[in-house]
Amino acid sequence: MTEKEDSFRKLLLATFxxxxxxxxxxxxxxxxxxxxxxxxxxxxxxxxxxxxxxxSLKGTxxxxxxxxxxxxxxxVESVFAVLKRxxxxxxxxxxxxxxxxxxxxxxxxxxxxxGGAPPEKPRISELVAExxxxxxxxxxxxPPETGAPEATATPAAPAAPxxxxxxxxxxxxxxxxxxxxxxxxxxxxxLDALLLKGEGFLAVKQKMAHQCEEFRxxxxxxxxxxxxxxxxxxxxxxxxxxxxxxxxxxxxRRQTAGRKLLDFxxxxxxxxxxIADSFALMxxxxxxxxxxxxxxxxxxxxxxxxxxxxxxxxxxxxMPKMVRDLSRDQGKEAVFTSRGGEIExxxxxxxxxxxxxxxLVRNCIDHxxxxxxxxxxxxxxxxxxxxxxxxxxxxxxxxxxxxxxxRGLDSxxxxxxxxxxxxxxxxxxxxxxxxxxxxxIFRSGLTTSPIITDLSGRGLGLSIVRERIEKxxxxxxxxxxPGRGTTFRILLPLTMATFRGVLVRLEDRAFLIPTVGLxxxxxxxxxxxxxxENRETVTLDGRTVPFVPxxxxxxxxxxxxxxxxEYLHLAVLGTGEHRIAFGVDEILxxxxxxxxxxxxxxxxxxxxxxxxxxGSGRMILILNVADLLRSAVGGAATVQVAPAxxxxxxxxxxxVVEDSVTSRTLLKNILEVSGYEVETAVDGNExxxxxxxxxxxxxxxxxxxxxxxxxxxxxKIRADAKLAELPVVLVTALESREDRERxxxxxxxxxxxxxxxxxxxxxxxxxxxx
Numbered sequence: 002m003t004e005k006e007d008s009f010r011k012l013l014l015a016t017f018x019x020x021x022x023x024x025x026x027x028x029x030x031x032x033x034x035x036x037x038x039x040x041x042x043x044x045x046x047x048x049x050x051x052x053x054x055x056x057s058l059k060g061t062x063x064x065x066x067x068x069x070x071x072x073x074x075x076x077v078e079s080v081f082a083v084l085k086r087x088x089x090x091x092x093x094x095x096x097x098x099x100x101x102x103x104x105x106x107x108x109x110x111x112x113x114x115x116g117g118a119p120p121e122k123p124r125i126s127e128l129v130a131e132x133x134x135x136x137x138x139x140x141x142x143x144p145p146e147t148g149a150p151e152a153t154a155t156p157a158a159p160a161a162p163x164x165x166x167x168x169x170x171x172x173x174x175x176x177x178x179x180x181x182x183x184x185x186x187x188x189x190x191x192l193d194a195l196l197l198k199g200e201g202f203l204a205v206k207q208k209m210a211h212q213c214e215e216f217r218x219x220x221x222x223x224x225x226x227x228x229x230x231x232x233x234x235x236x237x238x239x240x241x242x243x244x245x246x247x248x249x250x251x252x253x254r255r256q257t258a259g260r261k262l263l264d265f266x267x268x269x270x271x272x273x274x275x276i277a278d279s280f281a282l283m284x285x286x287x288x289x290x291x292x293x294x295x296x297x298x299x300x301x302x303x304x305x306x307x308x309x310x311x312x313x314x315x316x317x318x319x320m321p322k323m324v325r326d327l328s329r330d331q332g333k334e335a336v337f338t339s340r341g342g343e344i345e346x347x348x349x350x351x352x353x354x355x356x357x358x359x360x361l362v363r364n365c366i367d368h369x370x371x372x373x374x375x376x377x378x379x380x381x382x383x384x385x386x387x388x389x390x391x392x393x394x395x396x397x398x399x400x401x402x403x404x405x406x407x408r409g410l411d412s413x414x415x416x417x418x419x420x421x422x423x424x425x426x427x428x429x430x431x432x433x434x435x436x437x438x439x440x441x442i443f444r445s446g447l448t449t450s451p452i453i454t455d456l457s458g459r460g461l462g463l464s465i466v467r468e469r470i471e472k473x474x475x476x477x478x479x480x481x482x483p484g485r486g487t488t489f490r491i492l493l494p495l496t497m498a499t500f501r502g503v504l505v506r507l508e509d510r511a512f513l514i515p516t517v518g519l520x521x522x523x524x525x526x527x528x529x530x531x532x533x534e535n536r537e538t539v540t541l542d543g544r545t546v547p548f549v550p551x552x553x554x555x556x557x558x559x560x561x562x563x564x565x566x567e568y569l570h571l572a573v574l575g576t577g578e579h580r581i582a583f584g585v586d587e588i589l590x591x592x593x594x595x596x597x598x599x600x601x602x603x604x605x606x607x608x609x610x611x612x613x614x615x616g617s618g619r620m621i622l623i624l625n626v627a628d629l630l631r632s633a634v635g636g637a638a639t640v641q642v643a644p645a646x647x648x649x650x651x652x653x654x655x656x657v658v659e660d661s662v663t664s665r666t667l668l669k670n671i672l673e674v675s676g677y678e679v680e681t682a683v684d685g686n687e688x689x690x691x692x693x694x695x696x697x698x699x700x701x702x703x704x705x706x707x708x709x710x711x712x713x714x715x716x717k718i719r720a721d722a723k724l725a726e727l728p729v730v731l732v733t734a735l736e737s738r739e740d741r742e743r744x745x746x747x748x749x750x751x752x753x754x755x756x757x758x759x760x761x762x763x764x765x766x767x768x769x770x771x
Contacts, residue, residue, distance in 0.1 A: 014113070017065045021110045024058040026318050028103050033321035036096050037336055052081040069125045070109050076132035077102050083136050098131055100322070192309070199305040203593065204614060206298045209291045216284040223277040230270045306496055309349070313391045314342030316351045320362060324387055327366045334373050334384040335366060341391030346399055347496045353473055354493070357466040361403045361489055362387060364463065369407030369487050379484060381406065398517050399495060404488035410481040412438045419444065439479040443467040471627045474500065474515055474610060492517065500596065502623065504589040505572060507552050511621045513594060513613060518626035520573040520580055522588045527569055539582050541573065549633045551583040555608055574626050581633045596623060608632055653771050654678045658688040658702035658714065668701060668732070675764055685709025689717055692724055698771045704733035712747050719748040728770035732763065
C-alpha cells in the first residue's frame with residue numbers, strides 16, 4: 002500500500018468512526034422506541050427507520066473492509082425486513098438479541114479506535130446465526146422471568162406524551178445532515194482550541210474599555226485645567242506692565258522678565274488648548290475603535306457560542322437504552338421520557354454533564370423505581386417512569402429536572418446513615434426538615450444502600466454529581482415526596498468559559514459573584530437588619546431572609562470602622578425560600594468575564610470557583626455561590642471524593658475465606674500490603690470455627706465453596722449473637738441479579754464481582770466498613 006493510499010484509508014476510517022457512532026446511537030434509541038410503542042403506524046415507521054440505519058451502516062462497513070460489522074448488519078437488516086412484512090412478532094427475547102447486536106458492533110468500533118484486538122470471531126458467528134434464525138422464525142429462547150417489559154406491555158404514560166408517530170427528541174444524526182447541506186466535519190480538539198482563542202478576545206475588549214475610561218478621565222482633567230486657566234486670565238492681565246520703561250536698570254529688567262513670563266504663560270495656555278483639542282479628537286477616535294472592536298468581538302463570540310452549542314437531546318439520546326438495560330438487570334420495568342431536548346447549551350457543559358446524568362439515572366433506578374410486583378399495590382402502573390425536562394431559566398441559565406415516580410427518599414435511613422457518618426448528632430438530625438434531609442444525600446460517603454456493589458453503595462455517586470455541577474458554576478437541589486417519587490433540579494449556565502458577574506468590594510479587595518444564583522442586589526438601611534432567634538435577618542418581599550457579612554463567610558480579617566454606615570449593600574444569593582443576603586461594602590458593576598481555573602495546585606478551594614483578570618490587569622477571585630450558601634448556614638463547605646484506599650488506623654484483623662489457593666493468596670497479599678493483619682480459611686466451616694476462637698474486624702469470603710458456602714456462612718454469622726455486627730464482604734464470580742439480592746438477604750455488607758475485580762474498590766469498601 003502506497004503512502005497516499007495509507008493516508009486515504011486513515012481519513013476514511015476516521016470518517017467511518019464518526020458515522021458508525023451516529024448509526025449506533027440511532028439504532029439503540031430506535032430499538033427502545035420500538036419496544037415501547039403500541040401504535041401499529043408508529044411501529045411501522047420506526048422499523049423502516051431502523052432498517053435504513055442498518056443498511057447504511059452495512060454499506061459504510063463494507064467500504065472500510067470491516068467484515069464483522071458488515072455481517073452483523075446484514076443479519077440485523079434481515080430481521081428488520083421480516084418485521085416490516087409483519088411476519089415476526091416482536092418479543093422481549095428478540096429485542097434482547099437486537100440490542101446484543103448493537104452492543105457487539107459498538108465493541109468492534111471501539112476496538113478499531115483503540116487499535117486493540119476485536120471480539121473473537123466465534124462470538125460474531127454465533128450472533129449472526131441467532132439473528133438469521135430469528136429472521137427465519139426461530140426466535141431466541143425467552144430470558145428468565147425478571148419482570149422486564151415485554152414488547153406488548155403498555156408503558157407508563159408520560160406527563161405530556163408526544164403525538165402518535167412523532168418523537169419528542171428524534172435521534173437524527175446531526176452531522177450527517179450537516180454534510181448533506183455542504184458543511185464539513187471538524188475535530189473536537191480543533192474546535193475547543195478555536196473557542197478558547199476566540200474567548201481570549203474578551204480580555205482585549207475589556208482592556209480597551211478600561212483604556213477608554215482612563216482617556217475620559219484624562220480628558221476631564223484637561224478640561225478642568227483649561228477652565229482654571231480661563232478663570233485666571235483676568236488676574237494675569239493686571240500683572241502686565243503698562244507705559245514706558247521704568248527708570249533704572251533693575252526695574253527695567255523686572256518689567257522685561259514680567260512681560261516674558263506672561264507671554265510664556267499665554268503660549269502655554271494656547272499650547273494646552275491645542276493639546277486638549279488633539280486629545281479630545283484622539284479619545285473620540287479610540288472610543289470609535291473600542292465600539293468597533295466590541296461589536297466585532299461580541300459578534301465573534303456569539304458566532305463561536307453558536308458553533309459550540311448543541312441540543313440537549315445529544316446527551317439524552319443514550320438514556321433510553323441505558324434505562325432499559327439497567328432496569329432489566331435490576332428486575333424492574335422503567336421507561337425514559339424527555340422534554341425540551343431542543344434547547345441548546347455549550348457542548349463542553351454537555352461533555353461534563355454526561356457522567357452526572359448517568360449517576361442520577363442509575364440512582365433513580367437503583368433507589369427509586371420499585372419492583373413491578375410492588376407498584377400496582379401503590380396505585381401505580383407496573384412500569385416506572387424516569388423523566389427529564391429541560392427549560393430556560395430567567396433567560397441566562399438552563400434548568401434540568403430529572404425525576405422518577407418511585408418510592409421517594411427514606412428520611413429515617415438517610416438520618417441513620419448521616420449519623421453513622423458523623424455529619425451531626427442524631428438529635429440534631431431529627432430536627433431537620435424534609436428539605437435539609439434531602440440535601441444530605443449529596444454528602445460524600447453517605448449511602449442508604451444495604452450492600453456495596455460494583456455499581457452502588459459507596460456514597461460517592463451523588464457527591465460526584467454535585468461536585469461536577471458546581472464546578473460548572475451550577476447548582477443542584479433534591480426534592481422528594483415519600484411514595485410518589487424524587488426530583489433533582491439542576492441549574493446550569495448556558496456557556497462554560499465566559500459568563501456575567503457582579504463585582505463587589507470588601508474593603509480593598511474585589512470579588513466577582515456569578516449572576517447565575519444571584520437573586521438581586523440592593524441597598525438597605527442598617528436599621529432594617531433585625532435579630533431573629535439570635536441570627537441577623539432582613540425582610541425581602543415579605544419574607545425573612547438570613548443576613549451574613551460576606552467577609553465573615555470568607556473568613557477575611559476586618560477593620561473596625563470608626564462609625565457604622567447608614568446604608569448596607571446586599572447581594573442576595575439563592576432562589577425561592579433558599580436565599581441568604583450577604584453584606585458587602587459596595588456593589589461596583591456587572592460585566593462579562595473569562596473564567597480561569599486556579600491551576601493543578603488548587604483544584605478545590607472552599608468558596609472559590611476560579612479567577613479572572615479585569616481590564617485594568619487586576620486579578621480577582623470568582624466566588625462559588627453554592628459553597629457560600631452552605632458556609633453561611635454551617636453546612637458542608639467542600640465536596641471531596643473519598644480516596645479509593647486510605648490506610649487503616651492501627652492494625653485491623655481480617656479473615657479471608659477462599660477455597661482457591663490462588664485467589665486466597667492474592668487477597669491475602671493485597672490486604673497485608675495495605676496494612677491489615679490477615680488470617681485465612683479454606684471453607685465456611687473452618688471460617689466459622691476460626692471466628693468463634695479469635696477476634697476479627699471483618700470477613701472477606703468467596704461464595705461458591707465446599708461444605709459451607711459464603712451465603713450460608715454470612716447467614717450463620719448474622720444468627721450468632723456475638724458475631725451479628727461483624728462486616729462481611731463477598732467476593733465471587735456469581736454476578737447475576739438473583740445472587741446479589743441473595744447476598745443482601747443473608748446480610749452481606751458488600752458484594753464484589755471477580756470478573757470485574759478492582760482491588761481499589763475492595764479496599765475502599767473495607768475502609769468504609771471498619
